[in-house]
Amino acid sequence: MINAPPALTPRQRAWRRFKRNRAAVISGLFLALVVLVVLVGPAICPYSPNALSEAQFQPPNLRHWFGTDVHGRDLLVRVLMGARLSLLVGATGAGVSLVIGVIWGAVAGYLGGRWDSAMMRAVDVLYSLPSVVFVIVLITTLEQLFKNWLSRLVSIESDSTVRLLFLFVGLGAVSWLTMARIVRGQVLSLRTRGFVEASRALGANEVRILWRHILPNMYGIIIVYLVLTVPAVILSESFLSYLGLGIQPPQASLGSLIADGAGQINPIRIYWWLIVMPGGILVAMLLALNFLGDGLRDALDPLAES
Amino acid sequence: MSFSWQSVYRFLTRAVVGGLLLFSCAGCGSRAEQRADLVIINGAEPESLDPAIVTGQPDIRVAGALFEGLVRNDPHTGAPVPGLAERWEISDDGRLYTFYLRTNAQWSTGEPIMARDVVYSWRRVLSPETASDYAGQLFYIKNAEEFNRGEIKDPSRVGIKAIGPRTVRVELTGPVPFFLDLCTLPTLAVVPEWTIERYGDRWLMARPLPVSGPYELVSWRINDRIRLRKNRRYWDVAHTQNDRVDVLPVGSANTALNLYETGAADIVWDKELAPSELLDVLLKRPDFHTFDYLGTYFIRINVTRKPFDDPRVRRALAMAIDKTRIVEKITRAGEKIATHLTPPGIPHYDPPNGLGYDPETARRLLAEAGYPGGKGFPTFQYMFNAAAGGAAKTHEKIAVELQQMWRQELGIHMELRQAEWKVFLAAQSALDYDLCRSSWVGDYNDPNTFLDLFMSWSGNNRTGWKDPDYDRLLREANSRADPAARATLLQAAEALLVRDAVPVLPLFFYRGISYYDSTKIQGIYPNILDQHPINAVRKVR
Numbered sequence: 001m002i003n004a005p006p007a008l009t010p011r012q013r014a015w016r017r018f019k020r021n022r023a024a025v026i027s028g029l030f031l032a033l034v035v036l037v038v039l040v041g042p043a044i045c046p047y048s049p050n051a052l053s054e055a056q057f058q059p060p061n062l063r064h065w066f067g068t069d070v071h072g073r074d075l076l077v078r079v080l081m082g083a084r085l086s087l088l089v090g091a092t093g094a095g096v097s098l099v100i101g102v103i104w105g106a107v108a109g110y111l112g113g114r115w116d117s118a119m120m121r122a123v124d125v126l127y128s129l130p131s132v133v134f135v136i137v138l139i140t141t142l143e144q145l146f147k148n149w150l151s152r153l154v155s156i157e158s159d160s161t162v163r164l165l166f167l168f169v170g171l172g173a174v175s176w177l178t179m180a181r182i183v184r185g186q187v188l189s190l191r192t193r194g195f196v197e198a199s200r201a202l203g204a205n206e207v208r209i210l211w212r213h214i215l216p217n218m219y220g221i222i223i224v225y226l227v228l229t230v231p232a233v234i235l236s237e238s239f240l241s242y243l244g245l246g247i248q249p250p251q252a253s254l255g256s257l258i259a260d261g262a263g264q265i266n267p268i269r270i271y272w273w274l275i276v277m278p279g280g281i282l283v284a285m286l287l288a289l290n291f292l293g294d295g296l297r298d299a300l301d302p303l304a305e306s
Numbered sequence: 307m308s309f310s311w312q313s314v315y316r317f318l319t320r321a322v323v324g325g326l327l328l329f330s331c332a333g334c335g336s337r338a339e340q341r342a343d344l345v346i347i348n349g350a351e352p353e354s355l356d357p358a359i360v361t362g363q364p365d366i367r368v369a370g371a372l373f374e375g376l377v378r379n380d381p382h383t384g385a386p387v388p389g390l391a392e393r394w395e396i397s398d399d400g401r402l403y404t405f406y407l408r409t410n411a412q413w414s415t416g417e418p419i420m421a422r423d424v425v426y427s428w429r430r431v432l433s434p435e436t437a438s439d440y441a442g443q444l445f446y447i448k449n450a451e452e453f454n455r456g457e458i459k460d461p462s463r464v465g466i467k468a469i470g471p472r473t474v475r476v477e478l479t480g481p482v483p484f485f486l487d488l489c490t491l492p493t494l495a496v497v498p499e500w501t502i503e504r505y506g507d508r509w510l511m512a513r514p515l516p517v518s519g520p521y522e523l524v525s526w527r528i529n530d531r532i533r534l535r536k537n538r539r540y541w542d543v544a545h546t547q548n549d550r551v552d553v554l555p556v557g558s559a560n561t562a563l564n565l566y567e568t569g570a571a572d573i574v575w576d577k578e579l580a581p582s583e584l585l586d587v588l589l590k591r592p593d594f595h596t597f598d599y600l601g602t603y604f605i606r607i608n609v610t611r612k613p614f615d616d617p618r619v620r621r622a623l624a625m626a627i628d629k630t631r632i633v634e635k636i637t638r639a640g641e642k643i644a645t646h647l648t649p650p651g652i653p654h655y656d657p658p659n660g661l662g663y664d665p666e667t668a669r670r671l672l673a674e675a676g677y678p679g680g681k682g683f684p685t686f687q688y689m690f691n692a693a694a695g696g697a698a699k700t701h702e703k704i705a706v707e708l709q710q711m712w713r714q715e716l717g718i719h720m721e722l723r724q725a726e727w728k729v730f731l732a733a734q735s736a737l738d739y740d741l742c743r744s745s746w747v748g749d750y751n752d753p754n755t756f757l758d759l760f761m762s763w764s765g766n767n768r769t770g771w772k773d774p775d776y777d778r779l780l781r782e783a784n785s786r787a788d789p790a791a792r793a794t795l796l797q798a799a800e801a802l803l804v805r806d807a808v809p810v811l812p813l814f815f816y817r818g819i820s821y822y823d824s825t826k827i828q829g830i831y832p833n834i835l836d837q838h839p840i841n842a843v844r845k846v847r
Contacts, residue, residue, distance in 0.1 A: 248721070268563070
């Protein structure tokens with residue numbers, strides 16, 4: 001009798017592969033830590049992110065770990081709030097791109113033929129537009145309309161909420177293109193497989209086939225691209241905030257904090273902590289998200305079995 | 307594949323592309339082009355260079371170099387000295403001015419400048435079609451206000467007449483003591499009739515553009531530079547110091563400082579272009595020059611909107627601002643805090659004190675107005691102008707301070723809205739704001755240059771506040787020849803403005819900072835009007 005090792009499920013094998021990728025594991029742990037600190041930190045921190053104080057431009061010290069800014073506000077708690085907002089925008093934007101991208105790609109791939117051509121040419125056209133410029137145009141032209149429309153539905157307390165919603169939608173709306181292409185390619189190859197044919201022969205309707213049989217086979221790749229979309233959206237948001245089009249003061253995102261710090265670059269004297277602290281956190285977060293995404297892709301790719 | 311170089315590479319590519327996007331505009335201004343003899347950083351991009359339209363200080367500096375009036379500013383004191391007019395006579399009652407133009411005054415295209423050009427230029431400012439915000443500067447001329455309002459259609463009834471080919475007679479409504487100062491403003495400069503009639507609104511694009519001042523306009527590239535060239539037909543060309551001058555629109559103090567430090571600019575002379583965080587170091591350097599001048603930083607309140615139509619609310623806002631903190635922590639150039647609008651230092655005038663810092667009374671006033679503890683007070687917007695490049699932050703910093711002060715002291719919530727300069731001015735004129743930052747720099751050495759802003763008819767009022775009592779006090783003051791009686795009336799008017807009605811909240815009086823190496827640049831003299839004619843500035847090699 002041969003003592004065969006217990007057969008591993010694909011999920012277990014993926015987990016094994018993932019664990020072997022040290023950069024991805026460390027990145028994952030780091031991100032978990034960041035999320036925890038960003039959620040809990042501001043509550044523990046003795047300073048409020050917007051309260052003015054007399055302690056202006058203090059370098060990092062024991063009382064203010066990240067130093068203070070021009071208004072005497074504690075930078076640590078502002079960076080935490082900024083990272084929270086950046087992560088929120090990144091996650092929501094990626095979520096919006098997930099919904100649009102998956103539906104668009106799956107429908108195009110499944111229907112095929114003319115529908116497919118038309119839908120994918122639309123994606124090509126959108127691809128050719130510079131996405132950040134597109135969002136800028138979107139924000140400057142449609143924000144007022146959006147605000148008016150929204151204020152008819154619900155009573156909005158503040159403009160910054162509108163801007164935040166707009167960032168969610170706008171950034172998500174330009175980030176779904178790659179997702180749509182990938183999903184469509186997968187659907188094209190999956191829809192001719194035997195199990196799809198079988199369920200079609202058994203009389204299942206199209207929505208059910210897509211939802212129950214095709215989508216579950218794409219979880220891996222969707223998760224990978226979702227994780228890779230988050231840093232792209234965060235970077236776009238930081239760029240917009242840097243230009244003054246993103247988060248409005250006194251709220252801060254990492255991008256607007258970096259913009260404040262960059263305003264201090266001059267040949268005379270640099271308050272380095274104002275740019276190094278938020279910049280360092282942003283770089284670390286983006287790096288970790290990219291490593292994590294790549295690690296997940298390698299782990300979930302069945303052909304990568306060595 | 308445990309550590310993927312591919313992913314590092316991909317990440318770096320993204321980071322580099324992102325970085326390039328962020329900084330791609332750093333090189334925008336550095337097109338390979340010969341440097342002008344003198345490069346001046348002048349503040350915001352001018353809204354216009356049409357003398358009849360300009361109101362902003364950066365615009366006025368350039369427009370003043372292109373078009374001259376009958377009288378110009380002395381570079382030392384800013385006082386009125388002969389310009390296109392070589393001399394003038396004033397009647398004994400102070401109501402009749404006769405100007406005699408120079409025989410050698412001519413346009414840059416060679417035609418002589420005649421009395422009818424002056425009459426045309428002034429009527430153009432007054433014409434309702436021009437919609438000049440500064441038309442009010444001419445309302446001291448007989449029938450000018452009526453003509454501007456359209457009540458008088460016949461321009462010949464306005465008190466400006468060419469009584470000879472080179473003689474202009476002006477009839478005033480009263481003995482206005484500052485009329486010659488008014489004549490130095492670009493608003494009253496002489497502009498070329500035939501060019502304007504031919505090209506209409508786009509007349510500044512005409513080449514060659516006939517100008518009456520010391521410089522010709524070579525090119526105007528938005529957000530890049532305005533290039534000026536010496537006008538060789540200017541009557542005083544012998545004293546024009548530089549052949550070519552570049553005027554750079556830079557809104558960011560750090561950009562200005564960087565350009566100056568790297569030698570790309572010779573002079574930085576706008577009030578907001580010294581980075582306030584560095585003033586403790588910079589003000590000790592010999593190339594940084596500070597001076598007092600007539601400039602006030604204040605907040606306009608749109609009194610046509612609720613709840614700001616209630617003077618108690620406006621007074622509460624005024625009394626909850628800790629102005630000392632703003633000048634000590636944010637602006638940091640040694641500014642004096644302001645409770646009144648007119649800066650100190652104007653001869654024969656002692657401005658009345660306005661509302662001081664008193665959060666207790668502020669809370670009580672707000673409660674009386676129906677918003678105890680800020681309850682029920684709507685969220686409102688504070689508009690300020692964002693500087694070009696998105697980096698100049700003084701206005702934003704002041705806004706953030708105000709936001710927190712009013713939230714802490716009064717429990718009311720304010721949002722910030724930053725707008726580009728032209729959008730900002732347009733929104734101000736259209737009263738499309740709740741509160742907005744403002745500043746005013748005196749055009750002449752008299753309280754009237756500040757106080758007449760808030761007359762009901764003034765194009766620079768921009769608050770929606772109208773009070774016939776205020777108008778009457780100012781009119782009466784300006785018809786008095788006796789300085790003491792006049793001062794009393796002006797004080798009464800200002801007290802009404804800053805104590806009772808409070809459509810504006812003065813924050814502080816500017817302290818001028820300009821920076822240039824005084825061993826290389828000469829001809830800039832500190833004066834209370836902050837007037838430094840470009841043609842007097844000399845570069846020593």
